[in-house]
Amino acid sequence: DGGANLSHTDETLVEMSNGCICCTLRDDLLDEVRRLALEGRFDYLLIESTGISEPLPVAATFDFRDEGGGSLSDVARLDTMVTVVDAVNLLNDFASHDFLRDRGETMGEADERTLVHLLTDQIEFADVVVLNKVRDAGPERTDAARKIIRSLNAEARIIETDHSDVPAEAILDTGLFDFEKAHEHPMWAKELYGFADHVPETDEYGVASFVYRARQPFHPEKVQELLNGDMPGVIRAKGHFWIATRPDWVAEFSLAGSLSSIAPLGQWWASVTEARRPDHDSAR
Incomplete structure (x- = not known):
């Protein structure tokens, strides 16, 4: 937890290392965002967290208030949550039993998360999913990755690309983020309570979903x-x-x-x- 620091470059890039922006670096993030906002020179700020971070705690950081009562939401609006997915490896990773530690990627010794649950959390919470490396993946693997993404998140915009080449307007000032519903998993919750209003996955992607209800207990x-x-x-x-x-x-x-x-x-x-x-x- 100790030793967190900030490093600045000439391109107004702020790197926050040796910590987590949801906890140990939260105050630093608040200070930096407030400073950049008060300069009045920037319209948008892109926060890139580590690839093994969960998006919900990052979003919740915008509701955090420091000891002085300051909050990120006072100076900035959380606009879009973006998840980048590797089209080449998603199918194999989603079928994996690996823990993050098996891949050499953890947030500490106590990190017991599995790769598939991290992928699920990141995809389910996204407003925009960037499906990267589609040329390397080829049509079949790209289609399989698209089906997995759509089955986990019926509402996310999917952008298929190579080299993470995405137009700025696709991820900036989209107005897609809604914190009130973001803490839930929209795909299964909407299907469960019958509020879904989208083209059925059965028709569009060959992926079906259903809800089972019973008034009797299970054996x-x-x-x-x-x-x-x-x-x-x-x-x-x-x-x-x-x-x-x-x-x-x-x-x-x-x-x-x-x-x-x-x-x-x-x-x-x-x-x-x-x-x-x-x-x-x-x-x-």
């Missing part, structure tokens, strides 16, 4: 066998479920690529007594 052994078994062709799955042996327990299932997990989230509201429920509407 614990049968659902475990299903969820821990092979699911060929499934790119992303997420949801809450109910098992008969633990009727009060909310379980969450998440699958991304070839990796899946089941975790407890707490109790169903139906099992919580009225006296223990919050009395403010926002929590109900």
Whole structure:
């Protein structure tokens, strides 16, 4: 965490190294953005984080206020979240079981993230996805990468290119970022609650999605066998479920690529007594 520093070049490029802009370098980022904004010489600022950073904490940094009450949102507007995807390697990486440490890319010794979950987080949160190296990837791999991206994020603009050659107007001043909905995963949430308004992936990309609902609890052994078994062709799955042996327990299932997990989230509201429920509407 220590030793974070800033280095300046003649091109008004500010490099922030040896730290994380979501935590150890957050104050430095606030100071630098405020300084650049007050100079009045710049219309746009491009913040490039490390390739293994998660986009949501970076975006949340704009809501952070320092001890003096200052915030990035006072001097700058978060406009667009951009994720660059390697068309050559996405298909193999998405099927990988590698942890980031297996690739020599971690945020520290305690970093237990997997490559596929990082890719999923970065794609699902993006307003714009730059699909790079399409010439090297060829039509088939590019098409497969496009389908994965679209199945994870139904709304993101996809720009296919080589050498990361992207026109400035495609990623600057787009007005695409919406923090109120960005903390959710728009693809599965919209499909889940029926608010999706886009061309079905079945028609456009050959990728289908569906939602399963049931009023009866699952048999614990049968659902475990299903969820821990092979699911060929499934790119992303997420949801809450109910098992008969633990009727009060909310379980969450998440699958991304070839990796899946089941975790407890707490109790169903139906099992919580009225006296223990919050009395403010926002929590109900």
